[in-house]
Amino acid sequence: MITLHIFKMRTKIISTTCVLSSGVFLFSMLAGRMNKTVSIDNEVIKQSAAKSMLLLQKSAYVFTNNNKLKCASCHNNTLTAMATEIAREKGIPVIDSFSAHNIAAMKHTLALACNPNKINEFLSANFVIPYILVGLSAEKYPPDIYTDIAVDYIMSQAKPDGSFLAESFRVPLENGDIHLTAMAIRSIQLYASAAKKQHVNEGVRKTRLWLEQAQTDQQQELAFQLLGMHWCGSNNDQKNKIAQKLESMQNADGGWSQLTTLKSDPYATGQILYALYESGMVKTDDAVYQKGLYYLLKTQNEKGAWVVETRSFAIQPPMTSDFPPYNHDEFISAAASNWAVMALMNALPNKTK
Numbered sequence: 001m002i003t004l005h006i007f008k009m010r011t012k013i014i015s016t017t018c019v020l021s022s023g024v025f026l027f028s029m030l031a032g033r034m035n036k037t038v039s040i041d042n043e044v045i046k047q048s049a050a051k052s053m054l055l056l057q058k059s060a061y062v063f064t065n066n067n068k069l070k071c072a073s074c075h076n077n078t079l080t081a082m083a084t085e086i087a088r089e090k091g092i093p094v095i096d097s098f099s100a101h102n103i104a105a106m107k108h109t110l111a112l113a114c115n116p117n118k119i120n121e122f123l124s125a126n127f128v129i130p131y132i133l134v135g136l137s138a139e140k141y142p143p144d145i146y147t148d149i150a151v152d153y154i155m156s157q158a159k160p161d162g163s164f165l166a167e168s169f170r171v172p173l174e175n176g177d178i179h180l181t182a183m184a185i186r187s188i189q190l191y192a193s194a195a196k197k198q199h200v201n202e203g204v205r206k207t208r209l210w211l212e213q214a215q216t217d218q219q220q221e222l223a224f225q226l227l228g229m230h231w232c233g234s235n236n237d238q239k240n241k242i243a244q245k246l247e248s249m250q251n252a253d254g255g256w257s258q259l260t261t262l263k264s265d266p267y268a269t270g271q272i273l274y275a276l277y278e279s280g281m282v283k284t285d286d287a288v289y290q291k292g293l294y295y296l297l298k299t300q301n302e303k304g305a306w307v308v309e310t311r312s313f314a315i316q317p318p319m320t321s322d323f324p325p326y327n328h329d330e331f332i333s334a335a336a337s338n339w340a341v342m343a344l345m346n347a348l349p350n351k352t353k
Contacts, residue, residue: 039285040293045344048297049092051304052341055323056080057098059334063321064105071112072105074127074173075331076321078135079338081106085138086342091351103139106132110146114153122153126167126184127174129154133187147191154184155192155203162206163214170312172258172267173335178214178221181207182228189231208232219258219268222246223275230279243281246272247288254295258311266299266306267332270339277346284347293347296340308336 056076063076072078081102087094109132113123123129129150136147157164166180185207192200211228214221226242249256249272255264256272273292276282282289300306305324310332323330323337 039290040297040347042348044297045293045348046090046092048300048304049087049090049341049345049348052300052306052337052344053083053087053092053094055304056083056334056337056341057095057102059321059323060102060105061098062323063319063334064101066319066321069112070105071109072102072132072135073331074131075335075338076323077102077105078131079335081135081138083338083342083345086345089350090345090348092345092348099139103136103141106136106139107141107146110150114146114149116145116149122149124167125169125174126157126164126180130180130183130187133191134183137187137190143191143193148193151188151191151193151196154188155196155199157184158203158207160206162203162208162210169315172220172311173332176218176221176224178211178216178228179224181211182224182231185228186231204232208234212238217245219246219249219256220271222249223271226275226279226281236280239279239281243276243279246276247282250288250291254291254293255299256292264295265308265336266296266340267308267336269295270306270336270341270343273343274339274346277343289347293344296344300340304337305333306337306340307333 057080060072060076060080063073064070081099084094084099084102086092109128113125113129115121133147133150133154141147154164159165162181162185163177164181164184166175166177168175185204188200188203208229211225211232212234214225216222216225222242222245226239226246229239229242246256251257251264253264254269255266256268257264258268269292273282273289273296276289277284284290284293296306301324303324307325307329310329312332314328318328320326321330321334323334325333
């Protein structure tokens with residue numbers, strides 16, 4: 001009887017242990033599924049991007065027509081040109097007449113900024129010209145006398161160590177030496193003539209070394225440090241150091257913040273996702289990227305915009321570009337929407353020919 005009782009107790013213990021083990025295994029499976037980020041459906045991204053691109057292209061047209069000089073801006077024009085390039089690659093509808101108008105505005109801005117008869121006389125707004133050249137390149141604009149003069153001017157602004165000094169007028173668009181250095185060297189790479197190859201290569205080498213050694217903890221500076229290093233040919237180990245810093249800054253909601261004292265916003269989130277993807281450090285189906293996309297999709301408004309509050313003081317009379325929220329926040333919101341939609345569209349496959 002005692003032996004039988006002991007046998008029953010052992011059987012009960014073994015059965016209970018099996019049930020508990022099965023429960024733990026099942027819970028682990030469910031927890032794993034809950035923590036795994038499910039990729040967002042491409043159709044959802046396409047619908048979001050199409051709505052945003054129409055709004056951005058129209059706003060770029062309105063901005064140019066509403067300003068007295070008919071010039072282009074970084075927030076409404078050059079970034080929109082970059083977004084338009086990706087949209088065409090991904091099969092997102094764009095309006096070609098708006099693109100043609102945008103190209104004309106950017107070319108006109110270069111003509112206003114320089115004096116062909118005095119190449120040393122150039123508009124001393126350091127961020128404008130690199131952004132214009134990058135925007136024109138996105139629209140496949142060929143080199144001409146104005147792009148040549150612009151490149152000469154930008155190259156003349158390089159410091160001996162390969163960096164460029166920012167004027168820091170308006171944050172975040174016109175702020176940060178790393179930001180300007182990356183955009184300046186990229187614009188030189190895109191439009192410098194073959195005759196300047198040796199000079200350009202030496203400049204790129206200096207800039208690469210400077211970027212690799214630069215120290216910063218600011219969101220935008222890190223994003224452009226990664227982009228600049230990629231454009232200058234830094235190796236993956238060097239780039240990964242910056243990518244890891246950026247990934248560690250992702251907030252619980254999937255977004256990133258411009259400053260550590262601020263909440264997540266679409267400007268910082270879109271820009272970092274663009275940098276991580278462009279540099280090859282993150283794939284779009286990686287969890288960090290998918291979480292960022294979820295954040296962007298849930299913060300886009302019904303008109304297709306991502307609204308962000310400005311951190312800059314006004315430096316010119318207010319004007320409208322017919323972009324939400326239709327007030328002093330619309331310029332930064334247009335820039336944020338461009339970064340956001342580029343990050344979204346990069347997650348799509350290229351269209352088949």
